[in-house]
Amino acid sequence: MPHANKAAAGKIAFPEELKTRLKSFITERCGLYFRDHDMRGLEDALVERIISLGMDSAVTYYSYITNPDHREDELRELLNKLTITHTYFFRNEPQFKALREKILPEIVERKTHSQTRCVNIPGLDQASEKPSIRIWSAGCSTGEEPYSIAMTVLDVISDIDNWDVQIIATDASTEAIDRARHGIYGKTSVKPVDRKHAERYFTVKDSGENGERYAINSEVKKMVTFGFHNLMADDFPGGFDIIFFRNVAIYFDLETTIKIMAKMYSGLKDSGYLLIGYSESLYFMQDKFKMIDWEEAIYYRKTATGEEKHFEIPISPSDKSRTVDEVLENISRAERAATLEAEASKTKPPQKNIEELLVRATKLYHMKDYTKAISVLKEAISANRDSVDPYYLEAQVYVNMSKFREARDSLAKALAKDRMFAPAYYLLGCISMEESLFDSAKESLKKAIYINKDFPLAHFYLAHTYRSEGKASDAIREYRNAIKLLSEAKSDDILAYGGGFDTAAFIGACRDNIERLKMEN
Amino acid sequence: MSIRKILVVDDSQTQKNIYREILTGAGYKVDIANNGVEGLEAARTIQPDVIITDISMPLMDGIEMVKILKKDERTKYIPIICASATFQDIGTKMKALLDAGAEEYFYMPQDRLELLAKVSVMLRIRTIYNDLLEKNRQLKQFNDASVGRELKMIELKDKITELEKKLASRK
Numbered sequence: 001m002p003h004a005n006k007a008a009a010g011k012i013a014f015p016e017e018l019k020t021r022l023k024s025f026i027t028e029r030c031g032l033y034f035r036d037h038d039m040r041g042l043e044d045a046l047v048e049r050i051i052s053l054g055m056d057s058a059v060t061y062y063s064y065i066t067n068p069d070h071r072e073d074e075l076r077e078l079l080n081k082l083t084i085t086h087t088y089f090f091r092n093e094p095q096f097k098a099l100r101e102k103i104l105p106e107i108v109e110r111k112t113h114s115q116t117r118c119v120n121i122p123g124l125d126q127a128s129e130k131p132s133i134r135i136w137s138a139g140c141s142t143g144e145e146p147y148s149i150a151m152t153v154l155d156v157i158s159d160i161d162n163w164d165v166q167i168i169a170t171d172a173s174t175e176a177i178d179r180a181r182h183g184i185y186g187k188t189s190v191k192p193v194d195r196k197h198a199e200r201y202f203t204v205k206d207s208g209e210n211g212e213r214y215a216i217n218s219e220v221k222k223m224v225t226f227g228f229h230n231l232m233a234d235d236f237p238g239g240f241d242i243i244f245f246r247n248v249a250i251y252f253d254l255e256t257t258i259k260i261m262a263k264m265y266s267g268l269k270d271s272g273y274l275l276i277g278y279s280e281s282l283y284f285m286q287d288k289f290k291m292i293d294w295e296e297a298i299y300y301r302k303t304a305t306g307e308e309k310h311f312e313i314p315i316s317p318s319d320k321s322r323t324v325d326e327v328l329e330n331i332s333r334a335e336r337a338a339t340l341e342a343e344a345s346k347t348k349p350p351q352k353n354i355e356e357l358l359v360r361a362t363k364l365y366h367m368k369d370y371t372k373a374i375s376v377l378k379e380a381i382s383a384n385r386d387s388v389d390p391y392y393l394e395a396q397v398y399v400n401m402s403k404f405r406e407a408r409d410s411l412a413k414a415l416a417k418d419r420m421f422a423p424a425y426y427l428l429g430c431i432s433m434e435e436s437l438f439d440s441a442k443e444s445l446k447k448a449i450y451i452n453k454d455f456p457l458a459h460f461y462l463a464h465t466y467r468s469e470g471k472a473s474d475a476i477r478e479y480r481n482a483i484k485l486l487s488e489a490k491s492d493d494i495l496a497y498g499g500g501f502d503t504a505a506f507i508g509a510c511r512d513n514i515e516r517l518k519m520e521n
Numbered sequence: 522m523s524i525r526k527i528l529v530v531d532d533s534q535t536q537k538n539i540y541r542e543i544l545t546g547a548g549y550k551v552d553i554a555n556n557g558v559e560g561l562e563a564a565r566t567i568q569p570d571v572i573i574t575d576i577s578m579p580l581m582d583g584i585e586m587v588k589i590l591k592k593d594e595r596t597k598y599i600p601i602i603c604a605s606a607t608f609q610d611i612g613t614k615m616k617a618l619l620d621a622g623a624e625e626y627f628y629m630p631q632d633r634l635e636l637l638a639k640v641s642v643m644l645r646i647r648t649i650y651n652d653l654l655e656k657n658r659q660l661k662q663f664n665d666a667s668v669g670r671e672l673k674m675i676e677l678k679d680k681i682t683e684l685e686k687k688l689a690s691r692k
Contacts, residue, residue, distance in 0.1 A: 367577070368577040400534055400579075401579055509546045
């Protein structure tokens with residue numbers, strides 16, 4: 001905090017009651033959880049915000065941040081203060097690897113190709129027709145992400161002068177943007193940068209008491225254009241080849257995120273790429289993007305307009321007057337219609353046979369006659385090789401027999417049929433957990449959530465994984481996510497994949513575990 | 522009191538996961554075994570305070586396991602709850618389990634609070650068993666000691682008689 005504010009800071013009264021309410025408000029909205037020793041940091045951030053807003057009391061601030069008119073903006077400002085240290089260069093390295101080895105090469109190849117054709121047209125001014133690549137880093141925070149993108153672009157495109165590369169980086173925090181433009185970073189955020197990039201693109205500055213500082217070089221800096229942009233605003237930039245939208249959605253509620261995702265879709269060129277973080281999800285838009293699961297990375301590619309039948313999401317300015325509920329209702333109606341249509345076209349005579357076999361196998365599974373269940377399932381598989389269901393059930397049977405290798409095989413086959421079959425990732429996660437492979441358990445469970453955000457059990461077991469690793473605050477966040485999703489169901493519903501317990505039982509278990517984790521930490 | 526340990530014996534992956542979450546949330550330490558054979562082994566080595574077991578499982582089912590546990594000195598005082606989805610013949614199975622020595626049972630669809638309540642009843646039983654065992658041990662110790670004292674007395678009396686005889690013979 002700047003020294004000038006220190007005197008003012010002392011004057012802000014902070015009743016305990018209010019602190020608690022603010023804490024639970026933030027936790028509820030963003031799943032960010034504060035342990036006792038985090039409270040100091042939260043308080044500092046709050047005081048800093050209160051002063052920046054020119055307010056003189058915490059009560060005024062509380063009514064400001066809870067007011068729907070500026071709730072999202074303010075939360076974001078506040079969270080920027082709280083989470084700013086979590087940002088670093090090349091965050092989610094696998095995605096940057098994909099950018100370097102798959103995405104950019106594909107775009108370069110495609111654009112070079114079309115450029116050659118353009119040049120052949122007589123009379124065209126070559127100089128103004130450099131092939132262009134437009135990349136948007138949405139929610140760029142203090143600039144680590146767009147600069148990492150710029151460095152990756154420089155890795156891939158050696159003749160950068162022959163290209164028109166625009167990297168647009170926006171954020172709703174002016175303070176973050178100022179820092180991004182400055183381009184000076186501390187040791188921790190630069191740590192993941194490998195030596196080659198560090199030597200080439202950074203200059204070490206020694207600034208005494210704060211230790212070494214690293215300044216990003218102008219070669220990289222000039223490639224990025226920073227600007228203020230609120231993702232909830234109606235005007236949205238467009239024409240992008242790649243959009244990065246990572247770890248931003250946690251600041252927004254569901255409705256807002258859905259709107260933003262729809263705008264992201266419109267802002268991408270056909271076949272453009274979307275890179276989202278684990279906290280983001282495609283929300284109802286699975287069929288508008290193709291998921292690409294390459295090595296450790298997951299990213300999405302917009303399906304070309306008209307290439308695939310899909311429902312329209314109303315996002316044009318004329319829809320401004322619509323309420324969120326109406327928009328959501330439209331989306332789900334369209335989705336339902338599309339599903340029904342797809343189901344109707346799928347129903348063919350052989351399907352009936354497999355359904356009967358599945359019912360039989362399920363019964364045997366519940367009666368724990370596993371050997372017979374497997375043989376019925378083999379029959380079902382040979383009856384219809386396209387269905388994922390028998391493979392999934394087979395995997396469940398194998399899991400219960402503790403035959404994990406066989407279960408993994410069945411799930412691999414299910415995923416080969418349908419890459420977007422979330423329960424398969426969920427079960428893979430459970431298997432990894434059984435084998436104490438926490439990292440791959442998390443990876444799989446996150447994939448399940450990626451594909452189907454409405455999968456409370458995946459959050460539930462993700463929480464367990466975090467707890468097993470001793471990561472209490474992550475575990476609490478996931479228990480909360482599970483509660484949020486479970487609360488949307490009727491409390492006496494028997495949960496799918498829930499082993500005979502109703503949703504109330506799961507919610508109760510989540511609450512108990514949150515309390516316990518709080519007590520223990 | 523130290524943290525109470527609960528052993529869950531179940532082959533169903535979903536089932537054991539939810540048990541674990543519910544019981545961990547309630548503050549118990551949870552161990553999992555995948556079938557009767559693993560259950561036996563775990564009960565002997567872990568010495569849990571309560572066992573929750575499924576009925577039908579591969580390798581060794583619940584009834585078989587309960588029978589063995591209840592015959593073994595090392596495990597016979599661990600209360601057992603049998604849990605199962607309802608199926609045909611469940612009544613007969615449950616009776617067989619109680620006959621084999623299980624203390625409690627319940628059916629699905631299951632209720633979390635009911636499960637926790639039953640677990641705490643079983644823990645009370647466990648405490649009573651433990652107290653009883655401890656008292657028995659103390660009693661035995663006391664018994665042994667008093668028997669020992671009696672033997673010593675007899676021994677001493679013998680010595681006295683002997684000495685008296687010796688004294689008498691010197692006169």
